[in-house]
Amino acid sequence: MIRSRRARERFPKCWPRLVKLTTAGALRIALVGSILISPVRAAEPPSIALKGHDGWVTAVAFSPDGKWVLSGGEDGTLRIWDASSGKEIRVLKGHSSAVSAVDVSPDGKRLVSGSWDHTLRIWDAGSGKQLKTLKGHEDQVTSVEFSPNGKRIVSGSGDDTLKVWDATSGESLFTLSHDDEYDVTSIAFSPDGKRIVSAGGEKQLKIWDSSTGEELKTVLAHDDAVSSVSFSPDGKLIVSGGWDGVIKIWDSALEETPFKLEGHSDAINMVAFSADSKRIASASEDKTTKIWDVLSGKELMTFRVPGEAMTSIAFSPDGTWLVTDAKGELRIWQLKDL
Numbered sequence: 072m073i074r075s076r077r078a079r080e081r082f083p084k085c086w087p088r089l090v091k092l093t094t095a096g097a098l099r100i101a102l103v104g105s106i107l108i109s110p111v112r113a114a115e116p117p118s119i120a121l122k123g124h125d126g127w128v129t130a131v132a133f134s135p136d137g138k139w140v141l142s143g144g145e146d147g148t149l150r151i152w153d154a155s156s157g158k159e160i161r162v163l164k165g166h167s168s169a170v171s172a173v174d175v176s177p178d179g180k181r182l183v184s185g186s187w188d189h190t191l192r193i194w195d196a197g198s199g200k201q202l203k204t205l206k207g208h209e210d211q212v213t214s215v216e217f218s219p220n221g222k223r224i225v226s227g228s229g230d231d232t233l234k235v236w237d238a239t240s241g242e243s244l245f246t247l248s249h250d251d252e253y254d255v256t257s258i259a260f261s262p263d264g265k266r267i268v269s270a271g272g273e274k275q276l277k278i279w280d281s282s283t284g285e286e287l288k289t290v291l292a293h294d295d296a297v298s299s300v301s302f303s304p305d306g307k308l309i310v311s312g313g314w315d316g317v318i319k320i321w322d323s324a325l326e327e328t329p330f331k332l333e334g335h336s337d338a339i340n341m342v343a344f345s346a347d348s349k350r351i352a353s354a355s356e357d358k359t360t361k362i363w364d365v366l367s368g369k370e371l372m373t374f375r376v377p378g379e380a381m382t383s384i385a386f387s388p389d390g391t392w393l394v395t396d397a398k399g400e401l402r403i404w405q406l407k408d409l
Contacts, residue, residue: 123150123159130173130184134196137388141182141196143170149184149194161199165192172214176221181238183224185212191226193241203241207234213254218281219264225281227255233269235281245284249273257299261323262306270297276311278325288325293317299341303348308365310351312339318353320365332363334370337380345386354381362406374404 124144131142139160140152149163149170168187175182175196182194191205191212210229217224217238224236233247233255249255253272260267260281267279274297278288293313300311302323309321311329316337319329337356344351350371351363358380362372374381386392391406 123152123162124148127169129169129171132173132175132182134175135177135179141173141175143173143184145169147186149173149182151196151199163194163199163201165194165201165204166190171212172226174215174217174224176217176238177219178221181217181221183215183217183238185215185226187211189228191215191224191236193224193238205236205241205243207243207246208232210254213256214258216258216260218260219262223264223281225258225260225267227258227269229254231255231271233258233267233279235267235284247277247279247284247286249277250275253296256297257301259301261302262304268300268302268309270300270311272296274313276300276309276321276325290325292319292329295338298339299343301342301344303344303365304346305348308344308348310342310344312342312353314338316355316357318342318351318363320351320368330368332368332370334361335359340380341384343385345390346388347390350386350390352384352386354384356380360384372406 124142124146126145128142128144131140133140138154140154142150147166147168147170150159151161152159166184166186166188170184170186172185173182180196182196184192189208189210189212192201193203194201208228208230212226212228214227215224222238224238226234231249231253235244236242237244249271250273255269255271257270258267265281267281269277274291274293274295276290276292276297277286279286292311293315295314297311297313300309302309307323309323309325311319316335316339318332318339321329335353335355335357339353339355341354342351349365351365352360354360358375360374360381361370364371392404
């Protein structure tokens with residue numbers, strides 16, 4: 072999940088969200104205006120532009136089978152798109168303010184959205200029907216994620232809390248608190264669903280037992296706010312990125328001294344593991360996205376796109392593509408030669 076300085080200036084109450092690759096292959100993306108999917112094989116690659124939202128597009132997720140795309144926008148709607156043709160399939164209305172986060176359940180049958188209206192909503196992916204409204208947060212919802220088995224949802228909020236919900240009944244199971252002065256900026260389930268890692272503006276990472284809510288570990292992770300955190304798909308590592316411009320690779324228990332990846336010249340907006348856990352992508356306010364080798368720490372590739380900083384990134388499930396956003400577009404880069 073991301074917490075971009077540039078986005079913070081535009082939306083002080085809810086910064087545009089995130090890109091994250093889940094174990095089911097879902098990804099969420101924050102962007103402005105339109106979504107652009109383009110396999111990069113030439114100077115001017117073919118692309119499909121998905122346009123329909125009025126204003127900023129704030130979040131997006133791929134279905135687990137990759138056939139459709141879910142987006143959320145500043146206009147308060149969710150939209151489902153055909154990933155091949157770019158055709159808008161359905162518009163979902165229900166939130167009274169901007170949609171800030173979305174996710175797709177591992178089986179692709181349900182959707183969850185979080186909003187500036189302080190609520191989460193669960194939707195039927197096939198019909199677009201709203202199934203549940205989840206109330207409990209006292210500020211904007213900044214992030215949402217289904218558990219790997221689809222039975223629970225975790226949400227982060229500007230009210231400095233995480234909440235774990237029953238994904239069927241919508242019942243709030245328990246609430247976890249960060250520092251009173253800082254938002255929860257990023258959350259992630261471990262691949263086995265037993266733990267949750269969270270990040271916040273207070274420079275810390277926390278690990279929680281996802282069944283009991285017990286706080287298992289807290290570490291001072293960065294010299295500035297932690298903007299993004301994720302478990303590796305194999306469950307062995309955690310990666311974090313911060314406003315200090317540093318990426319850190321941790322053991323999954325946060326017990327050992329982390330390994331630093333340094334090369335960006337400004338704040339990190341987003342970090343993501345590839346599906347095989349061998350590579351990390353990072354997006355920064357320095358207007359670059361970098362690909363790193365996890366084992367060696369070597370920088371493998373740098374993407375530079377003129378204009379705004381890339382705030383959102385995610386690997387495809389097979390690791391041969393990387394999606395980024397810049398200048399109001401999403402672009403997919405081919406990585407098979409890495």
